[in-house]
Amino acid sequence: MNAYIFPGQGAQFSGMGLDLYENSPLAQELFEKANKILGFNITDIMFEGSAEALKETKVTQPAVFLHSVILAHVLGDKFNPHMVAGHSLGEFSALVANGALNFEDGLKLVSQRALAMQKACELQxxxxxxxxxxxxxxxxKICATIEGVVVAANYNCPGQLVISGEVEAINKACEALKEAGARRALVLPVGGAFHSPLMEPAREELAAAIENTKFSKPNCPIYQNVSASAVSDEDVIKSNLISQLTAPVRWTQSVQQMITDGATLFTEVGPGNVLQGLVKKINREAQTASATFETDK
Structure with a gap:
């Protein structure tokens, strides 16, 4: 069975999507539509912007989403998922790819999500x-002993877990984790505590937008970050998507469940190949690939 997986924030690179824009009329049309929806030319930043410009919150999340979703669109009949999953932001790409969300609504939600997260980061x-x-x-267990907010946020693969929380609590947790034998406990260059209780203001803001967006019956199940299980019911999808900002990304568990349910090939759709590496660390026997758009040139 074909599992298609969609990357999240951090996968962006300068020049992303340019090959699609130059070689596919459909891609060009969707990119131009995105510029209008966002109210600025995100294509200029994606195709020619610096790594620094791509790191801007209002740019990063829509850019990764657009690269993934437009690539899935131009693959046409070659895109044939039996199941999908996305890492954090990638869950929105997966929901457009499996027909639960349309392109326009998906992009609007991703843009709102980015701005809501940015606001929450500035609060603390x-x-x-x-x-x-x-x-x-x-x-x-160690996080639970630390004073302040510090929680498990991303279960990426066995032996790789990202924690999230208040700066002081994270620093204390890193010391305690090193003492307990962690090979590394390294603070990441991110602007906030994603997938932690500190994202509650963003969750509330995004919840209203998600509730007011029409979701359709998906073409295939999505394995959502919150539950790590197959979901096809629109109301459950919405509920899980709202919970996602303050709950951990259960990527390890999602991939394990997809394999249990019959996934034999994991194809990464979008920039980079980080998720393929994680899949291999979760199960060495799993087959992985990158989605590629073949041009006629």
Whole structure:
């Protein structure tokens, strides 16, 4: 069975999407539509902008989303998922790809999500840290002993868990985790505590937008970050999407469940190949590939 997976924030690179724009009339049309919806030429930043310009919150999330979704569109009949999943932001790309959301609504929600997260980040100094070489249960246990907000945020693969929370609490947790034998506990260069209780203001703001957006019956199940299980019901999809901002990304568990349910090939749709690397670390036997658009040139 074909599983299609969609990357999140951090996968962006300068020049992303330019090959699609230059070689596909459909891609060109969708990119131009995106410029109108967003109210600025995101294509200029994606195709020619610096890495710094691409890091701007209002740009990063829509840029990664557009690259993934437009690539899925131009693949046409070659895009044939039996199941989909996306890492954090990538969940929105997956929901457009499997027909649960239309292109316009997906892009509007991603843009609103980015701005709401930015606002939440500005309310309180917060950050995230990558913890390598410890079992998940040990990381969770140590975080629970630290004063302040610090929680498990991204279960990326066995031995790689990202924690999220208040700056001071994260620093204390990193020290404690190193003492407990973590190979590394490294604070990440991010602007806030994503997938933690500190994103509650953003969750509330995005909840209203999601509730007012029409979702359709998807063409295939999505394995959502919050539940790590197959979902096809529109109301459950909405509810999980709202919870996603303050809940952990259960990527390890999602991939394991997809394999249990019959996934044999994981194809990454969008910039980079980070998710393929994580899939291989979760299950060495799993087959992975990158979605590619073949031009006639």
């Amino acid at each position: 100094p917060s950050t995230m840290a990558a913890v390598l070489g410890l079992e998940d249960a040990i990381v969770e």
